[in-house]
Amino acid sequence: MNRPLLMGLVAIIAGILLSFWQMPLWMVLVIAAMIGALPLVWEAIPRGFVVFSLVCYGVGWVSAGLAFMPETDLAALQGDQRVTAVVEALSGNDRDKTTLRLKTQTISDQHRSIRLQATLAHYDSPMTKLPEPGDLITLDGELSLPEGSRNPGGFDYGLYLKGQGIQGLFYGKNGSSPIINGQDNALGYSVERFREQVLGVITQAFPEEQAEVMKGLLLGDKSMAADLKTQFSNAGISHLLAVSGLHVGFLYTLVLGVAALLGLKERGRLFLLLPCLAFYSALTGFSPSVLRAAIMLLVLVGGQVIKTHYDGLSGLCLAAILILVVSPAQLFAAGFQMSFGAVCGILLFAKPLCYSIMKGTGLQGNIVNTLVLTLCATIGTLPATLYHFHTLNLVALVSNLLLVPLAGLLFTIGLPMVVLMLVLPGLTPVFASVPGFLAHWILKLTTFFSGTMDLRFNGGPMGLLDIVLLAMAAFTVAGYFNFRHRRERLWVCTALPALFLSVIALSLLPGPLRVTFLDVGQGDSALVQTPEGGAYLIDGGGYPVYGDKADHTRQAISEKVLLPGLYAYGITRLDGVFITHHHEDHAQGIEELLGLLPVEHIYVSTKYNDVALLNQDKIPISQLSRGAILRTRDGVGVQVLWPDGKVEALEEGEQNDASLVLRLTYGARSILLMGDAGLGVEAQLGAVDSDVIKIGHHGSATASDTGFLEQVSPAAAVVSVGRYNTFGHPDGTVLTNIEATGARCYRTDEQGAVVVETNGQNLEIKTMLEKE
Incomplete structure (x- = not known):
């Protein structure tokens, strides 16, 4: 055991996880005792390694406890506030809004120093002057605390902001501009202003799409248009736009070129590299992936100076430990996991794989190296990729062969050319010609790979056994096991099939009936998963509605909520979808899917005139009415309680009372879903005793009569409703009626998605946001 830093990394991760999961103190102490007792079990472990691991374990537990401590004092300040703050960075700016990172000085005249992400909306009146980093501003708006993921597979925005050191959110009033009171000229703000200056020069020097590529590649700027981001994602090269170790490698290549011109040796290269790395790290906002690569590179170059053998895995562990000590929340960030996973995959598998391929095929050269590096990075990032994005894009294996070298060339030429544009602005067209040519071809190739090669595979997150199986297979293919030795051959040939069969067996075990009421804003959507793997979707939500206008500028509900939710549960096909009625807030998500x-199969309540349904002829459509009963192969029943007979296509205002009313049954338990059916329908349903009811019409006063709820006699009621909706949903009378029945009320606007699980006897209800 000659890698103490690896032990330290495992220990600090364990400490962070125990703190994040709020494990009891006795468990923390028991695990600490187990670490301390390791030399008794494994004599090869030096005691010094154990002491170091215990220190890392304790530091991880304490630092995570401080980082994830509830912001109870800040919660009391939520609501309308006036803040004075320093602008730390301009995070984003488009036609309708500007996003700033602020460090407050006062909140409503009370001295408070916290970091906020502020969004300034200017839909009606564009801002005449943008604040700059270092500006001292006064701003009126609403302060709130960031929340976690509201849906299965959703983005945990609160945890992401924790990793950025941001404690709260601030929303400026529409059209209001901050009052600029002065400027702080601290070095950090000067670097941010220089960054904004560089971005401005790039914007002016290049056509729009070329400028977006340059800004993303050189500085990790995230303002790229959504459709262009999608092209880069489809082509498998999104990592080129997120500053990472790859970009630090490009920078090192540039530094080596300058050092060669200056005739510098190892020590001189190190002294040239230090300020370049420090400045580039500051310029890119101290991204964890840049810091990781910078630390590893300094360890490598420092080792060359003092003539010490460099161990890549130890360098990687050192970088991870330093980052996690400062910011424990980074452990949960996709960028951190994928950055370290990629490097770990390359360090473990690239060299033996290259050797095996070259020995077995006789192929040599950079093409084999690039292909193997990309493959190893893909293996290393696979668990994080599937967990966070639910997609594996194999086109990256081909596209990276061409685009990574091209991007490296653009970086090493483009960065000095942009600096020269700042110094000699009159020669900007000359300096921009070569970078512009390279950016043009990157765009051309991205469009080609995005449009002609679709090798994306969607799926759910990997379980622990899946990850172990992947690691075993990778280590085997890379040649870590010597098949000439009978014991190793027997062990591998037994372990791999056993792991594979275990994964298959676990996937075949029956689970509970799970109904997840997704938070789709002001709409309805319920995902039904049957015990043996059947999957059905009842409504799919739609675009948020403000007044009488749907906001079609927002991300489609299928991309934002439905697909991530399905993939989080490993669902890649649906046995059926139910459209309770043809209002946008129920049907639109289904149409997109x-x-x-x-x-x-598609099930509807009324004959339809919907374009999405009329234009497809591959999926059978059934019109349901009262008395119909559908049964799944694993014993789940779907009773159709309404509408009362076949209904023709209806006008907009007649849709609600033609909603499908469904009652799911499994064993002794039942769940009633009312769609948007109102009081008139309730009066005709009669006694429909159910354990859980999805309240009709988002808690509107047009449904959920006291007498009806008493007949249903639910233990729990779910209201699917949007935050900040303009309809006053849920109505206070409806909430009173629910309370009168003794049912516990769950609301998607307050608690996010509501998950109901039953084995046919017991009933368990969980929410994504733990709020009472």
Whole structure:
């Protein structure tokens, strides 16, 4: 055991996880005792390694406890506030809004120093002057605390902001501009202003799309248009736009070129590299992936100076430990996991794989090296990729062969050319010609790979056994096991099939009936998963509605909520979808899904004139009415309680009372879903005793009569409703009626998605946001 830093990294991760999961103190102490007792079990472990691991374990536990401590004092300040703050960075700016990172000085005249992410909306009146980093500003708006993920597979915005050191959110009033009171000229703000200056020069020097590529590649700027981001994602090269170790490698290449011109040796290269790395890290906002690569590179170059053998895995562990000590929340960040996973995959598998391929095929050269590096990085990032993005894009294996070298060339030429544009602005067209040519071809190739090669595979997150199986297979293919030795051959040939069969067996075990009421804003959507793997979607939500206008500028509900939720549960096809009625806030998400994943059957309440349904003829459509009963192969029943007979296509105002009313049954338990059916329908349903009811019409006063709820006699009621909706949902009378029945009320606007699970006897209800 000659890697103490690896032990230290495992220990600090354990400490952080125990603190994050709020494990009891006795468990923390028991695990500490187990670490301390390791030399008794494994004599090869030096005691010094154990002491170091215990220190890392304790530091991880304490630092995470401080980082994830609830912001109870800040919670009391939520609501309308006036803040004075320093602008630390301009995070984003487009036609409708500007995003700033602020460090407050006062909140409503009370001295408070916290970091906020502020969004300034200017839909009606564009801002005449943008604040700059270092500006001292006064701003009126609403302060709130960031929340976690509201849906399965959703983005945990609160945890992401924790990793950025941001404690709260601030929303400026629409059209209001901050009052600029002066400027702080601290070095950090000067670097940010220089960054904004560089971005401005790039914007002016290049056509729009070329400028976006340059800003993303050189500085990790995130303002790229959504459709261009999608192209880079589809081509498998999104990592080129997120500053990472790859970019630090490009920078090192540039530094080596300058050092060669100056005739510098190892020590001189180190002294040239230090300020370049420090400045580039500051310029890119001290991204964890840049810091990781910078630390590893300094260890490598420092080792060359003092003539010490460099161990890449130890360098990687050192970088991870230093980052996690400062910011424990980085452990949960996709960028951190993928950055370290990629490097770990390369360090463990690239060299033996290259050797095996070259020995077995006789192929030599950079093409083999690039292909193997990309493959190893893909293996290393696979668990994090599937967990966070639910997609594996194999086109990256081909596209990176061409685009990574091209991007490296653009970086090493483009960065000095942009600096020269700042110094000699009159020669900007000359300096921009070569970078512009390279950016043009990067765009051309990205469009080609994005449009002609679709090798994306969607799936759910990997379980622990899946990850172990992947690691075993990778180590085997890379040649870590010597098959000439009978014991190793027997061990591998037994372990791999056993792991594979275990994964298959676990996937075949029956689970509970799970109904997840997704938070789709002001709309309805319920995902039904049957015990043996059947999957059905009842409504799919739609675009948020403000007044009488749907906001079609927002991300599609299928991309934002439905697909991540399905993939989080490992669902890549639906056995059926139910459209309770044809209002946008129920049907639109379903319509979007039809072209995105296989659907076996569509069930509707009324004849339809919907374009999405009329234009497809591959999926059978059934019109349901009262008395119909559908049964799944694993014993789940779907009773149709309404509408009362076949209904023709209806006008907009007649849709609600033609909603499908469904009652799911499994064993002794039942769940009633009311769609948008109102009081008139309730009066005709009669006694429909159910354990859980999805309240009709988002808690509107047009539904959920006291007498009806007493007949249903639910133990729990779910209200699917949007935050900040303009309809006053849920109505106070409805909430009173629910309370009168003794049912516990769950609301998606306050608690996010609501998950109901039953084995046919017991009933368990969980929410994504733990709020009472």
